[in-house]
Amino acid sequence: MFFKQSIWDFVKERATELSTPYYLLDEERLLRNMEKIAYVKDKSGAKSVLALKCFSSWTVFPLMSKYMDGTTSSSLFEAMLGYEKFGLPGQGKETHAYSVAFSEEEVREVRKFATKIIFNSVSQLKRFHDIAKGIPVGLRINPGVSYSHFALADPARKFSRLGSVSMAEIEEISDSLSGVMFHCNCENDDLGALSKILNTISEKYGELLRKLDWVTLGGGIYFTKEGYPLDSFCEILKEFSEKHDTQVYLEPGESAITRAGFLVTKVLDIVHNEIDIAIVDAAANVHMPDLVAYQEDAKIDLPGGGSKTEHKYQIAGRTCLAGDIFGTYTFPGTLNPGDLIPIADAAGYTIVQKTWFNGVPMPSIVVKRLDGKVEVVRTFTYEEYLNNLS
Ligand SMILES: Cc1ncc(COP(=O)(O)O)c(C=O)c1O
Numbered sequence: 001m002f003f004k005q006s007i008w009d010f011v012k013e014r015a016t017e018l019s020t021p022y023y024l025l026d027e028e029r030l031l032r033n034m035e036k037i038a039y040v041k042d043k044s045g046a047k048s049v050l051a052l053k054c055f056s057s058w059t060v061f062p063l064m065s066k067y068m069d070g071t072t073s074s075s076l077f078e079a080m081l082g083y084e085k086f087g088l089p090g091q092g093k094e095t096h097a098y099s100v101a102f103s104e105e106e107v108r109e110v111r112k113f114a115t116k117i118i119f120n121s122v123s124q125l126k127r128f129h130d131i132a133k134g135i136p137v138g139l140r141i142n143p144g145v146s147y148s149h150f151a152l153a154d155p156a157r158k159f160s161r162l163g164s165v166s167m168a169e170i171e172e173i174s175d176s177l178s179g180v181m182f183h184c185n186c187e188n189d190d191l192g193a194l195s196k197i198l199n200t201i202s203e204k205y206g207e208l209l210r211k212l213d214w215v216t217l218g219g220g221i222y223f224t225k226e227g228y229p230l231d232s233f234c235e236i237l238k239e240f241s242e243k244h245d246t247q248v249y250l251e252p253g254e255s256a257i258t259r260a261g262f263l264v265t266k267v268l269d270i271v272h273n274e275i276d277i278a279i280v281d282a283a284a285n286v287h288m289p290d291l292v293a294y295q296e297d298a299k300i301d302l303p304g305g306g307s308k309t310e311h312k313y314q315i316a317g318r319t320c321l322a323g324d325i326f327g328t329y330t331f332p333g334t335l336n337p338g339d340l341i342p343i344a345d346a347a348g349y350t351i352v353q354k355t356w357f358n359g360v361p362m363p364s365i366v367v368k369r370l371d372g373k374v375e376v377v378r379t380f381t382y383e384e385y386l387n388n389l390s
Pocket residue numbers: 051053054183185186187218219220221251252253254255
């Protein structure tokens with residue numbers, strides 16, 4: 001994919017102006033995902049609401065809200081953020097409010113502005129239905145099928161608390177529903193597997209869906225990934241929507257921002273213990289915690305050129321956790337203290353999850369706007385670290 005400037009040229013060019021570590025959000029790369037989301041809506045009718053749990057950097061919401069229909073949330077605070085920063089119902093934007101478990105006070109608060117409330121269980125729905133009355137109410141259903149390579153993220157795993165499983169319970173309250181949510185995918189780039197899941201949903205819940213106004217298929221569908229069969233995806237969504245005469249929603253988190261962000265780090269030290277290890281001024285467990293939770297390597301789009309000799313380094317973080325490792329990569333040249341290393345695909349589940357563990361400086365947030373302007377939108381200070389504690 002061609003971009004105006006390679007990430008390596010960018011970080012080199014801005015080396016004196018931007019202090020590391022920093023998250024870089026690139027609107028040019030973000031736009032590529034947004035255009036795919038808009039294409040899906042145009043071809044299939046499916047609306048997309050941004051899953052704030054994955055990405056909540058509201059500095060780029062003005063761009064995203066031109067292409068997406070609103071936000072969905074996992075808590076009162078996320079719902080408030082979506083409402084405040086993504087656009088109001090009067091501007092055609094939706095604020096879906098979902099939580100694995102709401103407190104009564106939260107339902108009272110969220111119902112003041114949410115455009116839909118989605119309960120995770122029939123018991124919550126029954127308890128709070130009277131408070132929520134007046135806005136469309138939905139229920140999360142666990143259809144018993146899913147696509148996930150990780151038990152940690154599998155919503156249909158044994159004993160899952162995520163969504164209602166009892167058909168009898170669902171039928172009992174079905175008259176109070178305006179829609180339902182199925183979130184049962186995680187990093188699913190296999191259209192055939194998705195199609196099977198949708199068939200199961202149709203077979204099991206077809207009768208219910210026909211009575212409802214909307215159904216959200218959740219997130220975890222990797223449809224903005226390079227090479228994904230987008231047109232076939234649109235056909236499947238359109239067919240599903242027509243068959244059940246319902247408005248389909250998608251809740252992309254990762255798909256909305258994939259490949260649009262970097263964590264730019266600097267090498268602080270090179271050590272050797274059988275292998276060469278470059279320690280950078282950021283931390284995998286602190287600034288990209290899913291890498292450690294899911295035991296995955298970070299992506300680094302290695303620069304071309306250099307010598308023919310292989311220069312292999314483990315890139316590791318600076319916390320005291322032994323497993324604070326980004327991954328092992330072969331560089332075209334040797335690495336030295338002071339070298340900059342941009343870690344790719346670093347926007348999703350990173351900025352929203354970063355912590356102050358070990359007192360490691362928090363990466364600032366830098367945005368490269370569509371017009372090429374570079375803005376440092378947020379830096380973090382010692383005072384913020386201090387005030388985060390007590
Ligand atoms: C209910 C719900 N919707 C949407 C998402 C976003 O998923 P992803 O970032 O994989 O697209 C999640 C992720 O856990 C979720 O739980």
